[in-house]
Amino acid sequence: MIKKLFAKIFTPKSKKTEPAHAEKSQPSRTTLNAKKPVQKNHADKNHGAAVISHKTHKIDRNLLSNAALKTTEGLQKAGFTAYIVGGAVRDLVLDYPPKDFDVATDATPEDVNRIFRRSRIIGKRFRLVHVLFGDETIEVSTFRGSHLETSKDAKVNDSGRILRDNVFGSIVEDAVRRDFTANALYYDPATQEVLDFHNGYADIKAGILRMIGDPLTRYQEDPVRMLRAVRLSAKLGLKIEAKTEAPIAKNADLLQDVPPSRLFDEMLKLFLSGHAIESVAALREQHLHHGLLPMLDVVLEQPMGERFVMMALQNTDDRILSGKSANPSFLFACLLWHEMLAAWEVYKAEGQHAIPALHNAMSEVIATQAEKLAIHNRYTATMKEIWGLQPRFEQRAGKRPFGLLTHPRYRAGYDFLLLRCESGELPMELGEWWTAFAEADGDARVAMLQADTEPKKRKKRNRKKPSGANAGNATNA
Numbered sequence: 001m002i003k004k005l006f007a008k009i010f011t012p013k014s015k016k017t018e019p020a021h022a023e024k025s026q027p028s029r030t031t032l033n034a035k036k037p038v039q040k041n042h043a044d045k046n047h048g049a050a051v052i053s054h055k056t057h058k059i060d061r062n063l064l065s066n067a068a069l070k071t072t073e074g075l076q077k078a079g080f081t082a083y084i085v086g087g088a089v090r091d092l093v094l095d096y097p098p099k100d101f102d103v104a105t106d107a108t109p110e111d112v113n114r115i116f117r118r119s120r121i122i123g124k125r126f127r128l129v130h131v132l133f134g135d136e137t138i139e140v141s142t143f144r145g146s147h148l149e150t151s152k153d154a155k156v157n158d159s160g161r162i163l164r165d166n167v168f169g170s171i172v173e174d175a176v177r178r179d180f181t182a183n184a185l186y187y188d189p190a191t192q193e194v195l196d197f198h199n200g201y202a203d204i205k206a207g208i209l210r211m212i213g214d215p216l217t218r219y220q221e222d223p224v225r226m227l228r229a230v231r232l233s234a235k236l237g238l239k240i241e242a243k244t245e246a247p248i249a250k251n252a253d254l255l256q257d258v259p260p261s262r263l264f265d266e267m268l269k270l271f272l273s274g275h276a277i278e279s280v281a282a283l284r285e286q287h288l289h290h291g292l293l294p295m296l297d298v299v300l301e302q303p304m305g306e307r308f309v310m311m312a313l314q315n316t317d318d319r320i321l322s323g324k325s326a327n328p329s330f331l332f333a334c335l336l337w338h339e340m341l342a343a344w345e346v347y348k349a350e351g352q353h354a355i356p357a358l359h360n361a362m363s364e365v366i367a368t369q370a371e372k373l374a375i376h377n378r379y380t381a382t383m384k385e386i387w388g389l390q391p392r393f394e395q396r397a398g399k400r401p402f403g404l405l406t407h408p409r410y411r412a413g414y415d416f417l418l419l420r421c422e423s424g425e426l427p428m429e430l431g432e433w434w435t436a437f438a439e440a441d442g443d444a445r446v447a448m449l450q451a452d453t454e455p456k457k458r459k460k461r462n463r464k465k466p467s468g469a470n471a472g473n474a475t476n477a
Contacts, residue, residue, distance in 0.1 A: 052201055067138050068103065071101075071116070083186035085103065085183075088187075102139045102141065103141070109129050120132075144174045145168050179211065180244075181200035182236075184197050219248070227270060231270045235275045252286070255292070272328065274321045277310065284297070291372055302338065329382035337387070392413075396433065401449065436448065
């Protein structure tokens with residue numbers, strides 16, 4: 001009886017409490033399991049995409065940023081789908097460390113903004129969310145829908161260029177909207193699988209850059225894609241597929257319809273890719289350099305101009321590939337230097353003094369440039385300073401060299417001078433003198449100074465003013 005009583009009292013409790021205890025002992029696994037059905041259903045359907053396992057793609061997780069991982073994890077925990085997408089995945093497949101990471105999700109910008117405290121919604125053409133983690137910013141976009149839908153959030157001009165496309169859609173539609181097959185890869189850090197909708201993985205491995213859809217239509221939608229094709233081909237060593245390449249040279253004029261500020265941003269990426277030399281060669285081959293940097297094609301056809309520009313680009317490439325920073329102001333000052341020199345000579349031939357003529361030439365070149373490629377004011381101001389210092393390097397007498405050494409832009413101006421000397425524009429002796437002068441001590445510097453042959457300006461003599469009393473008398477008189 002006692003045994004039956006104990007069995008009746010205790011056995012049911014042990015059976016009921018065991019599962020409950022198991023659930024409580026693994027709270028983290030329960031949270032993950034709650035999200036697994038979403039991922040599993042997604043993986044089962046795959047939306048028609050090929051699933052590439054980690055065993056095949058071998059993406060190194062050490063190349064992923066913590067900010068990108070936290071962003072995808074935060075969205076997935078909130079019940080949304082989220083992938084690292086685009087250029088980051090392409091670079092990871094190539095075993096390159098990505099410069100930045102983009103995330104695509106089915107969450108709306110408002111959803112993303114609510115999930116991440118440090119985030120902000122940006123963009124007019126297409127709304128995005130910047131999620132901030134310390135100094136790193138992750139750009140999160142909602143899956144895009146078709147811009148051809150009849151909606152106030154979708155607008156295309158007469159030439160076919162997309163003006164506004166705040167239309168959300170599915171991951172399948174989002175993949176179609178991406179430009180090249182290599183950029184239509186979706187990587188899920190949770191499963192370490194890559195979804196490939198347009199055979200992009202195979203194209204990358206084959207070294208091919210292929211447009212998704214009809215190339216001409218895609219270029220009309222966004223002419224900047226022509227520049228992007230050149231940049232990615234040069235940067236990654238991918239050969240532009242024949243059908244993708246064919247319309248580029250014939251439709252270079254489409255770039256005239258692109259806002260100058262957007263064109264500048266793309267050109268900046270191209271010249272600061274670490275492969276500027278290859279990019280310029282590709283621009284010329286595709287006839288895309290005409291009009292981007294006014295008269296750059298003319299400059300490149302001049303023996304001294306081409307040598308100077310190529311040396312500047314090589315210098316920029318070397319710095320970037322060695323992990324150093326490159327100053328866009330310095331680069332654009334180099335690219336437009338000979339154009340500025342030509343304008344300067346015209347103003348001097350008209351009878352203007354050298355320095356006023358120099359400032360007029362600088363303003364003219366910058367204004368002409370702004371019509372096609374809106375270089376930011378923070379860059380043009382430094383460009384003018386670098387140009388303006390060049391005549392001062394030819395003055396090696398008196399106090400002038402000492403004053404130049406203390407100028408905030410001395411180092412940039414000095415590097416620019418050396419480039420001019422190395423290209424043959426100026427004698428090497430001038431650059432060597434300034435190198436030695438900067439490294440010498442006080443007495444040695446004084447000994448290096450040249451004789452001051454410039455006529456000294458006469459000091460204006462201050463006329464003595466009448467004293468207060470005399471002035472008063474004069475007034476009273």
